[in-house]
Amino acid sequence: MRLVIARCSVDYAGRLTAHLASATRLLLVKADGSVLVHSDGGSYKPLNWMSPPCSLVVDAGDDGSGTWTVTNKAGERLVITVEEVLHDSEHDLGIDPGLVKDGVEAHLQALLAAQIETLGDGWRLVRREYPTAIGPVDILARDADGGAVAVEIKRRGEIDGVEQLTRYLELLNRDPLLAPVRGIFAAQEIKPQARVLAQDRGIDCVVLDYDALRGLDDAESRLF
Amino acid sequence: MRLVIARCSVDYAGRLTAHLASATRLLLVKADGSVLVHSDGGSYKPLNWMSPPCSLVVDAGDDGSGTWTVTNKAGERLVITVEEVLHDSEHDLGIDPGLVKDGVEAHLQALLAAQIETLGDGWRLVRREYPTAIGPVDILARDADGGAVAVEIKRRGEIDGVEQLTRYLELLNRDPLLAPVRGIFAAQEIKPQARVLAQDRGIDCVVLDYDALRGLDDAESRLF
DNA sequence: CCGTAAATGTCGTCG
DNA sequence: CGACGACGTTTACGG
Incomplete structure (x- = not known):
């Protein structure tokens, strides 16, 4: 350098x-x-x-x-x-070992997938990254009554995330094996405009508590 | 420093x-x-x-x-x-005079507005930055038959831009003086997924040639 | 100060 | 290698 x-x-x-x-x-x-x-x-x-x-x-x-x-x-x-x-x-710096990150969206998704019952009693995970023609939905789940639910996860929930979930829902609802599919918009923080748009589209909003999810995960891990 | x-x-x-x-x-x-x-x-x-x-x-x-x-x-x-x-x-650097930029989206918009007939014979510019409740549309124009057209301009056309134009169109079409309003998604480069989504929404895609637009502009300027 | 849209975005991931 | 979405995005702009 x-x-x-x-x-x-x-x-x-x-x-x-x-x-x-x-x-x-x-x-x-x-x-x-x-x-x-x-x-x-x-x-x-x-x-x-x-x-x-x-x-x-x-x-x-x-x-x-x-x-x-x-x-x-x-x-x-x-x-x-x-x-x-x-x-x-x-200056001769040599090769850098690189940055190790923690606490991003992928982690939120893994935690929520592992604790899908956080969203409702009796819920089951179908799969993470459930594929659609226009890209994968973060989480596909079934509620206690067996109804399909698509979950979109963001760190910060803004209008784009609601648009994204809307597109997924539109596609998923064309699949007779899934329809009707409900939508859940989950984020650590949800902007008012995003919340309004979600409501207008019949999408439920859930605020995720990262520390609580992590805490539960740790607690459950310790049970093994 | x-x-x-x-x-x-x-x-x-x-x-x-x-x-x-x-x-x-x-x-x-x-x-x-x-x-x-x-x-x-x-x-x-x-x-x-x-x-x-x-x-x-x-x-x-x-x-x-x-x-x-x-x-x-x-x-x-x-x-x-x-x-x-x-x-x-x-090291003492002092205050920096700062960067002077040229040639971004604003310029594309100005060029296309000045040459709106590039989009179709007999087209007229209504105005640039046409205001709506959720923000201004890049260009509002009238085609040869007097029909309203909303144009969204991007350097690189991606899915977000189509969503943006879709929101504008939804609002503009509530105005009886304008409706029905067509949409045109114009960019130097349009990504396949954006094109598919635009088509699905009945929005036309136009690929802009920046050099050609600039060339035409220069040529016309010289006529004065 | 908040909200939205642009960026010479950059960075990862996955097909 | 290209497409796509996330980012400690950052940054500029308008209400």
């Missing part, structure tokens, strides 16, 4: 056209050839960048001033005009 | 829980207190980070080893355990 602090201007031409006027910035060159241009503010997103795979050609004099040109196969082009170099260092 | 190359492990607890095993990485501390943890690969996204506003507390010995704790108001927490510091430098 190469770290350069330089006064520079930047031009990008690719999926859009963009320009950065001259200022002092961090130029970060990664081992895979990718380049990030960071300012001293904003968020984690660089002002400008080129993602790998790409190739960097540096045309610079002894003082470091000159032109960096980064291109990729799609013909996107990032041109950095370096006027003055204030810092330049190279 | 402070640049630190260090062997470290990282733990994040907030919207999810995540862990990075010990390895050599770049720790980037911006003037606003935000912290980015970058490896020597991946893309512009850091392995882990904390966005501003947040506060950093460093508890370290003379050799730099110790613990960095970054917290924000929402109670999210990023803990960096520094084992060894390989580089540490501070």
Whole structure:
């Protein structure tokens, strides 16, 4: 990894056209050839960048001033005009073991599938990721009376999730072995607009308590 | 901006829980207190980070080893355990003039509005950003027979865009002065699933040629 | 401040 | 490799 602090201007031409006027910035060159241009503010997103795979050609004099040109196969082009170099260092980082995540939607789905009776007494899991022509429904279950129920799970329940479940329900209800299929929209948090839309479509909303689900799961695991 | 190359492990607890095993990485501390943890690969996204506003507390010995704790108001927490510091430098960057963009969806919309006859002979533009209760439709037009047409424009046409247009059409068709309103889904590229859904809803799909639209626009501009 | 839509989205997964 | 949905999405914009 190469770290350069330089006064520079930047031009990008690719999926859009963009320009950065001259200022002092961090130029970060990664081992895979990718380049990030960071300012001293904003968020984690660089002002400008080129993602790998790409190739960097540096045309610079002894003082470091000159032109960096980064291109990729799609013909996107990032041109950095370096006027003055204030810092330049190279570092060997090695390979990163990578991030381990926990607590996302997949986990919610696994927990709820394992504890489907949370939704109602006598409920049974048919299967997770139940396939339809337009994609899999998170959970298909049967209620105590044997009626089919499609469950869509989100961390944050917004309008798109209700639309998604609506499409699934429309398809599932064409299957005479399943119809009528009820819908349940389950999320840790459900936005008011999503709730209204769900209600309008006859879809029930359930707010999931992640900690409680995890706690129950731990408790049940310990019974073995 | 402070640049630190260090062997470290990282733990994040907030919207999810995540862990990075010990390895050599770049720790980037911006003037606003935000912290980015970058490896020597991946893309512009850091392995882990904390966005501003947040506060950093460093508890370290003379050799730099110790613990960095970054917290924000929402109670999210990023803990960096520094084992060894390989580089540490501070740089004054000043304020950045910021990025100037060109050539996004707004431009597509302007071009298509100026050349609405691209969609059909005798078509007239009613207005861009035609307001509805749930937000503005990109373009409202009248075809050669005077029938109302709502146009939704995307750079990449995916399923969400069709849903969006569907909601607009539902509302517009309640207006007796407009109904019946046809829908057109226009994009530089339309995904197969979006096309299928659009067809199912009676919405026509149009693939836009950005270069051709721009070319026509330039050609017409030159006539003045 | 909330809600919606766009993004040079990026990232995983699965066919 | 492409399609699709999630994301600690982030970011910009409008009410």
